[in-house]
Amino acid sequence: MAAITLxxxxxxxxxxxxxxxxxxxxxxxxxxxxxxxxxxxxxxLLRMIAGLEDISAGSLTIGDKVVNDLPPKDRxxxxxxxxxxxxxxMTVRENVAFGLTISGASKEEKDAKVAEAARILxxxxxxxxxxxxxxxxxxxxxxxxxxxxxKPAVFLFDEPLSxxxxxxxxxxxxEIGKLHQQLGATMIYxxxxxxxxxxxADKIVVLKDGLVQQIGSPMDLYHRPDNxxxxxxxxxxxxxxxxxxxxEVSGTHATVRNAALDPTSIEIRHPGIxxxxxxxxxLRPQYLNPDDPAGRLHGRVALTERLGSETVIExxxxxxxxxxxxxARDAHFPIGQDISLGFDPDMAHLFAA
Amino acid sequence: MMQSxxxxxxxxxxxxxxxxxxAVMFAFPLVxxxxxxxxxxxxxxxxxxxxxxxxxxxxxxxxxxxxxFERAPIGVxxxxxxxxxxxxxxxxxxxxxxxxxxxxxxxxxxxKLAFTIILATLIVPFETIAIPLLLLASKMPWIGFDxxxxxxxxxxxxxxxxxxxxxxxxxxxxxxxxDLPGELIEAARVEGASWWQIYRKIVMPLSGxxxxxAAILKFLVMYNQYLWPLMVVQQEEYRPVMVGLQYFFQLNIxxxxxxxxxxxITIPVLAFYLYLQKAFIASxxxxxxxx
Numbered sequence: 001m002a003a004i005t006l007x008x009x010x011x012x013x014x015x016x017x018x019x020x021x022x023x024x025x026x027x028x029x030x031x032x033x034x035x036x037x038x039x040x041x042x043x044x045l046l047r048m049i050a051g052l053e054d055i056s057a058g059s060l061t062i063g064d065k066v067v068n069d070l071p072p073k074d075r076x077x078x079x080x081x082x083x084x085x086x087x088x089x090m091t092v093r094e095n096v097a098f099g100l101t102i103s104g105a106s107k108e109e110k111d112a113k114v115a116e117a118a119r120i121l122x123x124x125x126x127x128x129x130x131x132x133x134x135x136x137x138x139x140x141x142x143x144x145x146x147x148x149x150x151k152p153a154v155f156l157f158d159e160p161l162s163x164x165x166x167x168x169x170x171x172x173x174x175e176i177g178k179l180h181q182q183l184g185a186t187m188i189y190x191x192x193x194x195x196x197x198x199x200x201a202d203k204i205v206v207l208k209d210g211l212v213q214q215i216g217s218p219m220d221l222y223h224r225p226d227n228x229x230x231x232x233x234x235x236x237x238x239x240x241x242x243x244x245x246x247x248e249v250s251g252t253h254a255t256v257r258n259a260a261l262d263p264t265s266i267e268i269r270h271p272g273i274x275x276x277x278x279x280x281x282x283l284r285p286q287y288l289n290p291d292d293p294a295g296r297l298h299g300r301v302a303l304t305e306r307l308g309s310e311t312v313i314e315x316x317x318x319x320x321x322x323x324x325x326x327x328a329r330d331a332h333f334p335i336g337q338d339i340s341l342g343f344d345p346d347m348a349h350l351f352a353a
Numbered sequence: 354m355m356q357s358x359x360x361x362x363x364x365x366x367x368x369x370x371x372x373x374x375x376a377v378m379f380a381f382p383l384v385x386x387x388x389x390x391x392x393x394x395x396x397x398x399x400x401x402x403x404x405x406x407x408x409x410x411x412x413x414x415x416x417x418x419x420x421x422f423e424r425a426p427i428g429v430x431x432x433x434x435x436x437x438x439x440x441x442x443x444x445x446x447x448x449x450x451x452x453x454x455x456x457x458x459x460x461x462x463x464x465k466l467a468f469t470i471i472l473a474t475l476i477v478p479f480e481t482i483a484i485p486l487l488l489l490a491s492k493m494p495w496i497g498f499d500x501x502x503x504x505x506x507x508x509x510x511x512x513x514x515x516x517x518x519x520x521x522x523x524x525x526x527x528x529x530x531x532d533l534p535g536e537l538i539e540a541a542r543v544e545g546a547s548w549w550q551i552y553r554k555i556v557m558p559l560s561g562x563x564x565x566x567a568a569i570l571k572f573l574v575m576y577n578q579y580l581w582p583l584m585v586v587q588q589e590e591y592r593p594v595m596v597g598l599q600y601f602f603q604l605n606i607x608x609x610x611x612x613x614x615x616x617x618i619t620i621p622v623l624a625f626y627l628y629l630q631k632a633f634i635a636s637x638x639x640x641x642x643x644x
Contacts, residue, residue: 052539073545085540089558099544146544156543 002076002153002186003028004049008058011044011210018044020210021058026188026203031180034190035197036207036233042190043158045207049188050079050156062154078147079156082163084139086131086146093127096145103150117145120182121175137168144176148183157189161196173199194234198222206230224269228351231282237312240288240323242281243353249275254350256281260317262296266345272352282349285312285326290333292342299323299341301333315339381407383619390417390612397608417609418617421601424610427617429590430597435621437512437593438575444517445571446564452518453526454552458538468527474520480580486515487584507588516575522567529563530556565629572625594618 004026011019019041026032034042047053049060051072059066067075078099086095094101096117097110105113118124121141131139140160147155157176161169177200180187191197197204198218206213206221206229214226218234225231231239244256247263254273257263266281273279289295290313299317313325313333325341333339384407389397391413400406421427455461456468490505505511533556541551557564579595586592597618601611 050539050543052542072539072543073547077543079540079543081536081540083534083536085534085536087537087541087555098541098546102545102550146540150544 002063003061004154004186004188005061006045006049006058007061009045009048009055009060010057011041011048011053012056018210019048019056022207022210022212024205024212024215026186029184029186031187031189031200031202032205033197033201033203034188034205034207035192035194036213037192039209040207041210042192042207046079046156046158046188046190049075049154050077051075076153077156078150078152078154079158080140080143080147080160082159084131084136084143084163086139086142088131090131091127092123092129092131092134092142092145095131095142096127096149098146099150113149114145117149120148120179121145136164137172140164140172144179148179151183151185153186155183155185155187157187159191160189162191162193176200194236198234204234206233225282225349226270228280228282231349231351235284235286237285237324237326239349240283240285242283242317242319242321242323244279244281246273246275246277246279249273254279256350259319260298260321261319264296264345264348266348266350268350270349270351273350278353280351280353282351283323283343284347285324286328287343287347288323288325289342290325290327290331290339292340295340295342297323297341297343299339301335301337301339303335304333306330306332313339315341386612386619387616390609390616391415392417392609394607394609397612417607417613420607421610421613421617424607425597425600425614426589427597427614430592430594431618431621433509433591434576434578434593434595434618437509437578438572440509441513441516441575442568442571444513445519445522446567448518449522449567450526450557450560450564451552452523453530454548454556456523456527457530458551458556459548471520471523475524483580483584486581490515490585506585507591508586509591511585512578512582512591512593515581516571516578522571525563525567525570526560529560533559569626569629572622576622 004024006022006024006026009019009022010017022045024032034045036042044053048055049062051067051070051074055068060068062075062077086092087098090098093114096114097105100110100113114127115124118127121144123138123141123145126134126138126142131142134142140163143160160176161172164172173196176189180200189196189200201218203215204218204221205215208229213233214221214230216224221230222234225234228241232241242258242261244258244261246254246256248255249268252267253265254268254275255263255265256279261281288297297317299315301313302316302322303314305312308330309328311327311329311331311333313327315323315325317323323341388407388409389400391409392400393412393414393416396411397406400411405411452471456464490511492503493505495502495505495508495510505514537555537559538551541555546554576593577595578593582591582593582596586596598611598614601607601614
């Protein structure tokens with residue numbers, strides 16, 4: 001059993017409050033990703049779970065034990081660090097076996113477990129090398145090997161791929177995903193990369209300024225963001241936001257418009273939308289259609305980026321705001337050309353301004 | 354192109370010339386000492402005004418060495434110095450590195466204040482605390498083979514214990530530890546290592562350079578001890594080499610014997626330095642912290 005519960009967790013350094021009361025429940029075997037911009041407290045939260053940072057207030061439960069005051073070694077966790085943190089004076093074998101050596105395991109047990117970890121991570125041929133003879137990706141494997149060899153109940157990953165180049169990052173991301181399938185352990189993964197978050201997570205926790213913004217499955221957060229921050233943080237290119245006037249509210253829908261937008265009825269999913277007020281209309285670049293003859297948004301092409309399989313258009317709307325359109329095909333829109341964009345109102349998000 | 358090559362060659366020549374001159378300046382006193390130790394006093398004084406002082410010429414023999422051994426128990430002095438120095442260096446490396454470890458990695462109440470006080474001791478010269486320390490040492494209790502005794506004078510311990518821990522060595526270790534990647538320590542903690550295991554298995558193996566530096570500095574201080582042993586040791590059997598030098602400056606100063614004695618007591622220092630220099634380079638090459 002390694003469900004984890006964070007209840008009212010807080011962390012302060014003197015007057016600086018870094019984590020301001022976080023409640024999260026993580027089920028046994030779940031892959032949870034903490035995501036957020038730099039300085040949002042995601043790494044601090046992970047380090048609090050690991051026992052590397054004291055908890056200022058609240059309670060942290062791993063399994064059925066409150067572990068607030070337990071040292072890291074008694075929490076049953078393993079951690080993979082951003083800098084890999086493999087011991088430079090030991091061989092790969094000694095690094096991977098480190099935790100077992102510390103716990104006094106026999107040589108046979110160590111050899112068997114190291115061999116198994118090496119097989120899972122395909123690094124049998126590296127075991128007698130020194131860290132200085134390894135590439136970045138190989139070092140990361142060693143760090144993961146050291147984590148899995150002890151069979152901990154909980155794995156903690158602190159931005160483990162951010163030091164790798166793009167191609168390697170994708171490979172390792174997939175491997176970590178497979179590892180989770182194979183081991184079935186609870187994993188908490190910190191990243192600022194939303195692709196990692198979307199692809200790996202069973203559940204994403206979006207953090208900002210030490211507070212949870214939203215918790216949910218990747219698709220939940222993508223399609224039903226609770227607020228402007230979450231809506232803007234997930235998705236690439238990020239969501240467009242237009243300031244609109246709310247002309248009418250009737251039942252579950254509101255009619256909005258502005259200088260560039262024809263009156264459109266949008267479902268109200270968030271509080272704070274009142275007739276006569278302002279609102280923010282969120283439109284994902286992928287859901288905007290420049291070929292719609294009945295387009296509701298009007299503007300002019302400011303820039304076109306053709307990537308072959310994809311085309312990104314930046315349009316300047318008639319109200320002066322800019323908007324990004326992402327098409328999943330090659331298309332040519334000359335700069336300066338008038339453009340009308342259509343969209344499905346059901347895919348639009350209305351937030352209080 | 355040609356001119357730039359010439360310039361480069363000239364610059365290189367000048368640089369080496371300068372380095373050779375500096376090396377010669379440092380080597381000359383040593384060469385003078387060793388050469389003179391083989392010459393009779395009369396020739397030594399005659400040669401000292403010219404270049405022959407640095408050359409193995411004239412009436413060379415080991416006589417000065419034989420006479421030096423007759424004049425003073427040199428073996429005892431060297432043994433005492435090496436014993437006191439080696440024991441102090443070993444204990445100091447252990448104690449000061451554990452202190453530096455506690456100051457750098459562990460959180461405890463009063464840590465900053467304690468470190469500040471230790472740093473403050475760096476600016477207190479030994480001479481100012483010599484007398485209080487002497488009084489203290491003369492009254493300290495000790496439990497040994499003879500049971501409980503009072504006063505540490507005339508012993509090895511009085512030459513060792515006051516010098517085991519010092520601010521500079523603790524500071525050296527603390528500074529070095531601060532530059533070790535913190536995530537290594539955290540990784541070891543998560544892996545279940547105790548503080549002692551982290552110290553022994555992670556921090557110490559990565560501390561070759563600072564261990565060598567601290568050992569050399571401590572060795573030099575201890576081997577060159579003069580004032581303190583002069584104050585606390587009256588018996589010949591505990592006397593170190595520097596105090597032993599007095600034996601050669603009594604009624605008639607025999608310069609050849611002085612040089613022979615100095616040559617002899619330089620050997621342990623050179624041996625220690627050469628040994629550590631090797632260890633120093635090896636530790637730098639094997640750790641590979643960078644990367």
